Amino acid sequence: MSAFTPDADWLHWHLSPKKPDFVPPEGAVDAHCHVFGPGDQFPFAPERKYTPCDASKDQLWALRDHLGFSRNVIVQATCHGADNRALVDALEHSGGLARGVATVRPDISDEELQALHAAGVRGVRFNFVKRLVDALPFDSLHTVAERIKPLGWHIVIYFEAQELPELYDFFTSLPTTIVVDHMGRPDVSKPVEGEEFQLFIRLLRENSNFWSKVSCPERLSLTGPDTYDDVVPFARHVVEQFPERVLWGTDWPHPNMKSHMPDDGALVDMIPRIAPTPELQQKLLVENPMRLYWPEEWEAQHGA
Numbered sequence: 001m002s003a004f005t006p007d008a009d010w011l012h013w014h015l016s017p018k019k020p021d022f023v024p025p026e027g028a029v030d031a032h033c034h035v036f037g038p039g040d041q042f043p044f045a046p047e048r049k050y051t052p053c054d055a056s057k058d059q060l061w062a063l064r065d066h067l068g069f070s071r072n073v074i075v076q077a078t079c080h081g082a083d084n085r086a087l088v089d090a091l092e093h094s095g096g097l098a099r100g101v102a103t104v105r106p107d108i109s110d111e112e113l114q115a116l117h118a119a120g121v122r123g124v125r126f127n128f129v130k131r132l133v134d135a136l137p138f139d140s141l142h143t144v145a146e147r148i149k150p151l152g153w154h155i156v157i158y159f160e161a162q163e164l165p166e167l168y169d170f171f172t173s174l175p176t177t178i179v180v181d182h183m184g185r186p187d188v189s190k191p192v193e194g195e196e197f198q199l200f201i202r203l204l205r206e207n208s209n210f211w212s213k214v215s216c217p218e219r220l221s222l223t224g225p226d227t228y229d230d231v232v233p234f235a236r237h238v239v240e241q242f243p244e245r246v247l248w249g250t251d252w253p254h255p256n257m258k259s260h261m262p263d264d265g266a267l268v269d270m271i272p273r274i275a276p277t278p279e280l281q282q283k284l285l286v287e288n289p290m291r292l293y294w295p296e297e298w299e300a301q302h303g304a
C-alpha cells in the first residue's frame with residue numbers, strides 16, 4: 001500500500017499492453033520514461049502539482065522487455081520535485097541499462113552532482129509547463145546550466161508551442177546540448193508548414209546543439225487513440241529533417257493523461273510510420289540515444 005492516494009481522476013498505466021508488431025532494432029532505447037515512487041519508499045514532493053499511482057523500476061523493466069527494448073532513459077518526474085532518490089535507486093538497480101535526467105537546484109553541492117553522475121545521470125530537466133511546476137527564474141537556470149556543463153551533461157526542456165516565441169532567446173543562450181521534450185508540444189490542428197511549428201523547426205535548423213524527442217502522440221493527438229494519425233506528419237517531418245538529433249520514448253507511465261491511457265505496444269507500432277526506413281529507425285532508437293547517454297560505450301564500439 002502506498003502512503004499516497006492518487007488524484008481522483010488519475011488514470012492508471014496500461015496493465016496489459018499488446019506485444020508490438022514492430023520489432024525494434026537490437027539495443028533499442030526507450031529515451032523518455034519515468035518512475036513514480038513507490039510512494040511509501042520514495043515520497044512524492046510536497047510542492048508537486050499531482051499525486052500519481054506508483055510506477056516502480058521493476059514494472060518499468062518488465063515493460064522494456066515486453067516491448068522488445070534494451071535500455072531506458074528515466075526522466076525525473078515533476079511529482080518528485082528535485083528529490084532524485086527514486087530516479088537514482090532505479091539507475092543503481094538497472095545493471096547499467098538505464099541512464100537518467102535529474103532535476104537540480106542551483107545550490108546543489110559538487111559532491112551531490114558527482115553522486116548523480118556516478119549513478120548514471122547525464123542531464124537535467126528544465127520545465128516550463130505552468131500546470132506542472134512553479135517556474136524558476138532564468139538566472140537560476142543559467143546557474144544550473146553552468147554547474148552541469150563541465151560534467152558533459154545536457155539540458156532537457158519541456159514547454160508548449162505557444163510559449164516558444166517568448167522562450168526562444170533564453171533557450172538559444174543555453175551552453176550545452178538541449179533536448180526538447182515531445183516536439184515542443186505542437187498544436188497539431190495547425191499545419192506542419194505553419195508559422196508555429198516552423199518556429200520549432202527553425203530552432204533545430206539554426207542551432208545544431210538542439211535535439212527533439214518525437215514522443216507523446218497520446219498527448220498531442222486530437223483525433224484520439226486508435227492511430228494518432230494527426231501527430232504522424234509532425235513527428236515524421238522532424239525525423240526526416242534531423243535524423244541525427246531525434247530520440248523516441250514511451251513516456252510511460254503517462255502522467256496526467258485524462259482522455260485515455262495509451263497502449264504502450266500500440267505506441268511502439270507507430271515507430272515505422274514516423275521513421276519509415278530501417279536506417280532512420282536505427283538512428284532514432286539506437287545510435288542517437290547511445291551517442292547521447294552511453295557515449296563511451298558507443299565510441300568504444302564504433303569510434304567517435
Ligand SMILES: O=C(O)c1cc(C(=O)O)oc(=O)c1
Pocket residue numbers: 076077078079132181219251255256
Ligand atoms: O505533460 C505532462 O503532464 C507531463 C508531466 C511530466 C512530469 O510530471 O514530469 O513529464 C512529462 O513528460 C509530461
